[in-house]
Amino acid sequence: MAEESPILAVEGVSLRFGGVRALTDVSFTVRPGEIFSIIGPNGAGKTSMVNCVSGRYRPTEGVVRFGGQDITRLGPNRRAGLGIGRTFQNLALFGHMSVLDNIMVGRHHLLKAGFLRGMLYWIGGAQTEELAHRREVEEIIDFLEIQPVRKAIAGTLPYGLRKRVELARAIALKPRLILLDEPMAGMNLEEKEDMARFITDLNEEWGMTVLMIEHDMGVVMDISHRVMVLDFGRKIAEGSPEAVMAHPEVKRAYLGKDLAEPEPAAA
Amino acid sequence: MDLTLLLQLTLNGLIVGALYGVVAMSFVLIYKASQVVNFAQGEFLLVGAWVCWWFLTEWQLPFYAGFIFTLLFMMLFGLVLQMVVLRPLIGEPVISVIMATIGLGIFFQALMKWIFGVFAKPFPPIFETEQVRVLGLEVQTVYLASLGVSLLIMAGFGWFFKASKHGLAMRATAFDQQVAQSLGVSVPKVFAMSWAISAVVSAVAGVVVGVVNGVSSALSFYGIKVFPAVILGGLDSILGAVLGGVIVGLLENWAHYIDSQWLNWGNMFQIAPFYGLVLILLIKPYGLFGTRNIERV
Numbered sequence: 001m002a003e004e005s006p007i008l009a010v011e012g013v014s015l016r017f018g019g020v021r022a023l024t025d026v027s028f029t030v031r032p033g034e035i036f037s038i039i040g041p042n043g044a045g046k047t048s049m050v051n052c053v054s055g056r057y058r059p060t061e062g063v064v065r066f067g068g069q070d071i072t073r074l075g076p077n078r079r080a081g082l083g084i085g086r087t088f089q090n091l092a093l094f095g096h097m098s099v100l101d102n103i104m105v106g107r108h109h110l111l112k113a114g115f116l117r118g119m120l121y122w123i124g125g126a127q128t129e130e131l132a133h134r135r136e137v138e139e140i141i142d143f144l145e146i147q148p149v150r151k152a153i154a155g156t157l158p159y160g161l162r163k164r165v166e167l168a169r170a171i172a173l174k175p176r177l178i179l180l181d182e183p184m185a186g187m188n189l190e191e192k193e194d195m196a197r198f199i200t201d202l203n204e205e206w207g208m209t210v211l212m213i214e215h216d217m218g219v220v221m222d223i224s225h226r227v228m229v230l231d232f233g234r235k236i237a238e239g240s241p242e243a244v245m246a247h248p249e250v251k252r253a254y255l256g257k258d259l260a261e262p263e264p265a266a267a
Numbered sequence: 268m269d270l271t272l273l274l275q276l277t278l279n280g281l282i283v284g285a286l287y288g289v290v291a292m293s294f295v296l297i298y299k300a301s302q303v304v305n306f307a308q309g310e311f312l313l314v315g316a317w318v319c320w321w322f323l324t325e326w327q328l329p330f331y332a333g334f335i336f337t338l339l340f341m342m343l344f345g346l347v348l349q350m351v352v353l354r355p356l357i358g359e360p361v362i363s364v365i366m367a368t369i370g371l372g373i374f375f376q377a378l379m380k381w382i383f384g385v386f387a388k389p390f391p392p393i394f395e396t397e398q399v400r401v402l403g404l405e406v407q408t409v410y411l412a413s414l415g416v417s418l419l420i421m422a423g424f425g426w427f428f429k430a431s432k433h434g435l436a437m438r439a440t441a442f443d444q445q446v447a448q449s450l451g452v453s454v455p456k457v458f459a460m461s462w463a464i465s466a467v468v469s470a471v472a473g474v475v476v477g478v479v480n481g482v483s484s485a486l487s488f489y490g491i492k493v494f495p496a497v498i499l500g501g502l503d504s505i506l507g508a509v510l511g512g513v514i515v516g517l518l519e520n521w522a523h524y525i526d527s528q529w530l531n532w533g534n535m536f537q538i539a540p541f542y543g544l545v546l547i548l549l550i551k552p553y554g555l556f557g558t559r560n561i562e563r564v
Contacts, residue, residue: 054449080451092446094439105439109451111432173450 005068007032007177007209008053013062015048015233022048023059023233030177035203035210037220039244040230041253046213047089049230050179053211054086055079066177081109085175087166089182089213095155099146099165102154103137106172137172143206144168144198160191167198171206178202180212184219192216196223221245229253269528275404276520282410284516285417290472290489291496291508292424293465299441299503300461303353303364307372308469309490310379315341315470316477316486317379323391330393334474338467345466349459357458376487387483413475420468421509428505433460441503495544501554510555515540 006029015023023045030036038046051057053064055076064072071079085106094102111133141150144164149157154165163183170178183199184192196219202208214220220227221241229237229244231253237244244250294308318340322333352371356364394408401411428434439447440457448454473486480486496515500507522539526532547554 056445056449075453076445076448077451077453080449086449088446088449092443094442094446096442097438101435101438105435105447105452106450108432108436108439169450 005032006030006065007067008211009063009065010049010053011063011065013049013052013059013064015045015052015057016060021233023052023230025062026230026233026235027062028228028235028238030209030211032176032209033203033207034225035199035212035223037212037214037224037227038230039214039217039220039227043232044230044253045233046230047181048233050086050181050211050213054084054179077109080173080175083174083176084179085170085173085177086179087163087170087181087183089185091159091162091166093154093162093166093169095153097154099141099150099152099154099157099168100137102165103140103169103172104133106169107133107137110174140168140171143201144171145194160187160194163187163191163195164198167195171202171208175208177209177211180210180214182213182215184214184216192219199223271404272527273524276524277517278401278404278406279410280517280520281513282406282414282516283519284513285414285509286472286475286512287489287492287496287515288509288512289417289420290469291493291500291512292421292505293468294493294497295500295503295505295508296424296461296468297465298497299505300437301353301458302361303368304361305465306365306368307375307490308465308493309487310372310375311341311345311466311469312473312476312489313379313482313484313486314344314375314473315466316473316482317383319470319474320388320390320477320482321383324388337470337474341466341470342463345463346459348466349462353462354455354458372487372490376484380484383482385484387481387485389481390478393478407479409475409478413472416471416475420471424505433457437461492540495540498544498554499547501556504554504556507554507556515543518543 008030010029011027013023013026014021026045026049028036038049040046048057052059055071055074055078059072062072063070066079066082066084069082071082074082094105097105111129141147144167146161146164146168149161149165154162157165167180167183170180180199184195187195199210199212200223203210212220212224224241226239227237227241227244228235229247229250231249236249236253237247239247290308290312293311294305297303297305297308315337319333319337322328322336323330326333328336348371352367353364356367394412396408398405399408399411400406426434428438436447436452437457437460439450439452440454444454447457472489476486476489492515493512496511497508498511499514500509500511518539519536522535526535
């Protein structure tokens with residue numbers, strides 16, 4: 001494995017909605033096997049950045065490369081097929097479906113048997129296929145500890161569990177890169193700890209590269225390998241969690257101007 | 268009181284109602300998948316029936332072959348219609364899309380008259396015996412076959428949505444298109460597929476009705492009958508569409524019975540379902556099985 005070739009490379013991406021500049025010339029790379037976090041104040045363009053990677057937005061300028069391939073023009077479903085999974089900031093489960101069905105949708109592009117082979121369920125190989133998929137899905141369910149609710153209707157579950165089911169659905173895609181948009185928003189301490197453990201396990205044991213947006217600084221600093229800071233659509237810092245925390249620009253973005261810093265002398 | 272007539276009409280109502288249910292289902296399918304209210308649903312029946320008639324009379328094909336060719340044709344028809352007319356309208360206001368489907372309806376109505384003429388034309392006989400006796404009642408063989416076909420289609424729909432990859436993708440798309448895309452589902456494909464399936468299923472109903480009554484532009488009236496059925500059941504419920512269809516079929520035939528026995532007003536047959544529709548909307552504005560807060564047409 002060439003450790004230097006990045007799995008995701010974002011090069012000079014700008015995104016404009018009419019006169020609003022959501023992102024301005026942002027570049028970064030994510031290396032295979034790392035947990036890369038994007039932080040920044042509200043409205044900094046974090047979700048816009050993730051949407052440019054997942055394909056929901058098309059950048060006005062710039063290039064997004066995934067595993068060396070230019071994916072800037074590909075639709076979201078094609079990117080999912082290439083191995084980019086994601087979860088959403090606001091829960092986006094299929095509320096009327098069971099947890100299992102929700103996760104099975106994540107297998108969509110991996111399922112081969114179409115309409116006709118499905119009709120010949122027992123002889124067309126669809127059954128063996130489904131069994132294999134179900135086995136993997138059960139593994140994911142075990143991993144995220146949601147066995148007790150697998151048959152439940154997703155919309156009836158409590159918030160923390162729904163977040164987990166959403167993660168399970170994204171994992172079911174077998175992505176090489178998983179985008180997590182605020183995986184811990186609105187969770188209590190215990191749920192946050194569980195989620196942090198799932199993310200690190202996902203990264204270490206399942207070998208998934210993680211690109212994450214999160215507001216909880218404690219978690220971000222604990223589990224991320226590298227952090228990028230956005231402010232008003234511009235990248236202001238990137239590096240190890242410690243380095244980023246100490247960066248004066250970051251302090252300014254989060255806390256306002258440093259009072260100790262002297263005013264630049266008026267000319 | 269003529270009990271045999273009542274029973275006979277009830278049976279007719281069930282059979283015709285099942286057909287309404289099938290058409291209503293294909294209407295709901297399009298609405299659920301792509302949020303398009305398809306006012307050209309009746310014309311799907313019409314086109315399907317004429318194409319089948321053409322295969323059988325002009326090409327002298329045996330029924331099963333002509334029927335299969337018709338279904339293949341309708342599949343392409345639905346796909347092309349979605350890709351050429353509806354796809355560019357994605358994201359346009361609902362009213363524009365509705366106008367487009369009304370336009371399609373008028374267009375195909377006129378096109379069929381232009382090609383095949385304005386007079387009803389009978390299908391060549393398909394079954395050897397026109398009528399069979401079931402429990403002492405006269406039933407058209409075609410209707411009996413159509414009941415079987417309707418049930419088969421309904422079971423097929425149930426299976427499709429529950430157990431097939433594409434059905435699951437369709438449900439996911441109906442729920443949230445962006446999420447479905449993020450999971451690798453191609454939304455344009457799902458839209459095209461829903462139109463193709465809808466056209467095929469409607470054509471089956473069109474052929475059945477055509478065999479019984481002959482093919483004429485009256486067939487597209489089924490598209491209007493579908494509205495009470497669909498609204499009764501709830502605009503976005505497949506099961507509701509089936510039940511709504513059956514209820515409309517029964518209402519029609521019972522109204523006919525009451526009319527012929529006592530009222531003698533004539534035409535109750537056609538109007539009763541719409542009275543039913545108004546009543547249901549007063550009591551349950553979202554239909555029997557519909558979700559709240561969906562658009563009304």
